[in-house]
Amino acid sequence: MAELTPPDVERYTSGRLAANDAETQRLLSAGLTAARRYCRWNVNFVEGDVVTLDGPGSMLLVLPTLRLVNLTSVVENGVTLDVATDLYVSARGLVRKRSGGCWSANYGSIGYGSIGYWSANYGSIVVTMDHGFDDTDDFNAAVLSFVDRSSLTPDGGRPKAIGPFQYYEEAMAAGSAFSAVERSLLDQYRLESAP
Numbered sequence: 001m002a003e004l005t006p007p008d009v010e011r012y013t014s015g016r017l018a019a020n021d022a023e024t025q026r027l028l029s030a031g032l033t034a035a036r037r038y039c040r041w042n043v044n045f046v047e048g049d050v051v052t053l054d055g056p057g058s059m060l061l062v063l064p065t066l067r068l069v070n071l072t073s074v075v076e077n078g079v080t081l082d083v084a085t086d087l088y089v090s091a092r093g094l095v096r097k098r099s100g101g102c103w104s105a106n107y108g109s110i111g112y113g114s115i116g117y118w119s120a121n122y123g124s125i126v127v128t129m130d131h132g133f134d135d136t137d138d139f140n141a142a143v144l145s146f147v148d149r150s151s152l153t154p155d156g157g158r159p160k161a162i163g164p165f166q167y168y169e170e171a172m173a174a175g176s177a178f179s180a181v182e183r184s185l186l187d188q189y190r191l192e193s194a195p
Helices: 006-012 022-039 137-152 180-189
Strands: 046-053 060-062 068-076 079-081 087-089 094-097 105-110 115-120 125-131 159-162 165-168
Touching: 006 022, 006 137, 022 137, 022 180, 068 087, 137 180
Parallel strands: none
Antiparallel strands: 046 125, 060 094, 068 079, 068 125, 087 094, 105 115, 159 165
């Protein structure tokens, strides 16, 4: 399924949010941005995505994806590596050098050279890749639910009143803009935290 569009929101909300309304587009953009920020990557298929990464100083380079379709190029410290002959690449987005070497890092010392350490070269690796999922129905369901809920009230939920008391039906996950159900759908696509 392609990336969500305002007509998808209109269908999901049974016409309550019109596709041609600027607010529908704003809510959809906010929902996609929040979901991608939560997942730490785009999730939907992207062709020719250019990503700049810090050199980890280890033998393993972890690309920000859960589904690598094609690794087009890798440039490390200005040197273009041959993907086919220089690298081992997994569909999960893990990359190692066939030589067994480490990815860019600086070796430094503290004091008079008595203590040595490796530090990452920031922004030293530029990767071009095709990655992401074609079928993201559950990701899209979480985003559409978020958009629908966000449009209902300023607090982002369906108010329920019992006597003089009012509360919101959706249980929000602690520290998240997403409900517990939305978050469980998005967790399937979430990258692990980088060190």
